[in-house]
Amino acid sequence: MNSLQSADKRFVWHPYTQMRDWSKWDNRVIVRGEGFYLVDSEGNRYLDGTASMWCNVWGHGPNEVVEAMKDQLSNIQHSTLFGLASEPSARLAKKLVGLARGMDRVFYTDNGSSAIEVALKMALQYWHNRCRPKKEFVSLEHGYHGDTVGAMSVGYIEQFFGAYKPLLKKVHRIPSPLLYGSRFDNEKDLMGWCLEKAEKTLKKLEGRCAALVMESGAQIAGGVVIYPRGFQKEISKLCKKYDTLLILDEIATGFGRLGSMIEYAAQKSQPDIVCFGKALTAGYFPLAVTLTTEKIFAEFLGKYSDNKQLYHGHTFTGHPVGCAAALANLDLYEKRNLMQQIQQNSQYLKQRLTEFTKSDIVGDIRHKGLLAGIELARKGKPLINLKKERVGYFIMRESLERGVHLRPLGNIMMIIPPLAMGKEELERIMDVNLELVKKLEKL
Ligand SMILES: Cc1ncc(COP(=O)(O)O)c(C=O)c1O
Incomplete structure (x- = not known):
């Protein structure tokens, strides 16, 4: 990141964010989009796993819109x-x-x-x-x-x-x-x-x-x-x-x-x-x-x-x-017959979600269309805090390291991709979610 960007980002007050911790975080500055990827100022690419706060349909970049x-x-x-x-x-x-x-x-x-x-x-x-x-x-x-x-x-x-x-x-x-x-x-x-x-x-x-x-x-x-x-x-x-x-x-x-x-x-x-x-x-x-x-x-x-x-x-x-x-x-x-593509991807999502049921830290899975919530619980109690950090922060940090941006809701892992996302990208999102559940099991 160049010095101008690193100085600039401290003036922004972010929504739903504890700003005291913000500066300690390795937060990234997004400078462009490429298809379903967000690209940061250092050239790192992240799949947009939150559909940029649940609104993105076609990914990022030029198109008919x-x-x-x-x-x-x-x-x-x-x-x-x-x-x-x-x-x-x-x-x-x-x-x-x-x-x-x-x-x-x-x-x-x-x-x-x-x-x-x-x-x-x-x-x-x-x-x-x-x-x-x-x-x-x-x-x-x-x-x-x-x-x-x-x-x-x-x-x-x-x-x-x-x-x-x-x-x-x-x-x-x-x-x-x-x-x-x-x-x-x-x-x-x-x-x-x-x-x-x-x-x-x-x-x-x-x-x-x-x-x-x-x-x-x-x-x-x-x-x-x-x-x-x-x-x-x-x-x-x-x-x-x-x-x-x-x-x-x-x-x-x-x-x-x-x-x-x-x-x-x-x-x-x-x-x-x-x-x-x-x-x-x-x-x-x-x-x-x-x-x-x-x-x-x-x-x-x-x-x-x-x-x-x-x-x-x-x-x-x-x-x-x-x-x-x-x-x-x-x-x-x-x-582009988007609704048909959504139906197909929803079936794929449903099938992938079965892989999570085996985990003993998954309390419940709720899914419809291109929305899913995987509720994390340990011994019947919501899994919110780890020894060192909150589960939410762990998931966001670890997913970014794997080239995907995920943002859970407390102890609920959210699958809410851009609506036109292709199967390959969705597969990557599900792989990363599964990897993180497996890592969390051991923490
Ligand atoms: C169901 C629902 N209603 C209303 C809103 C508020 O929309 P906005 O963030 O555009 O003000 C949201 C935002 O997430 C939402 O999920």
Whole structure:
């Protein structure tokens, strides 16, 4: 690394990072991408095993998405959606409502957390505008929806957000269907119990609950919880029964991560509001969306003086370069038949995961599509700390030494590769994970 880079990197305050330890770490400076590899300032190459925080689809480097972004930049780099329309945002909105069954309108933001804020505001104001104010929210334990105030409230994790509690709204939590570590020995009974609790909560809040918020298909950041078949569909029915809006968060699970383009359709559930982000632009540009139905949209119409309009908007809302990136990305999904490739790689992943079941430090394995969590436990207890360091740091450091970037969630090894990654690269990621489990067994 040259001296300029080594001096520069100390000024950056990194997210979710204990900065006291950061300078002691041999942290690398990424300077370019080559296919599915990240290349550091010393020329070392690392397979992008985290899909650059779960958003990367095609790897790194030039492709049709970059071309579309360049074209857009040469037309106009940015124009606002406040009072003006833009061609790429209009075309993308049409494309998205075509993909997302039952959705009619698209509201743009520039990150997933903000898309969730918009969803919460939409739900509150929908009831407000109907003169039937409902102010409570329900969400699932282990849920994560982002780091802004509303998103932290519905996806509350004490360890992360305890210090920010004075900012947050109290939200009613219902159990998440995680079998591992529960008192149930089968998913059916667990699911029955979770649904019973959900119904009890919605009944108690009847007439007061604006929306139930949950990740669609699976929870990721809260510990890779894959919903049992029928769970989301039943929650969707309960929301209808108790006249509560269903907000689905597909920011991390939509566009193929779990093997379906639109996960809520695969789950046979119907949201009133749904959020997408991450893979929407394949990681080429920060963009997120909140989609809703004509029925909800209609409640925001009225005379200006009725004050029914949605008071939300960011400087970069619906950025034309991001919209152009998303359009080109979604075209590539079709052109390259990405969903079929995901299905095949998911089968491969499933098969490789069986190799981990033999280890006595693997407590549980949860998998769907191109998402897997391998939960590490020793003698029934979560394996979080080693003698010298945290398991998470051990995995990250050792994987980098093997030319792969992995980032576990506490004691859960995460397999979450770029969606279009080839079998060979996936094989390397699985080999490294297995090697690390074997090394951990002996520590
Ligand atoms: C399910 C879910 N919702 C929301 C978010 C927040 O998205 P962003 O990081 O773009 O704000 C994330 C981020 O990981 C997520 O996993």
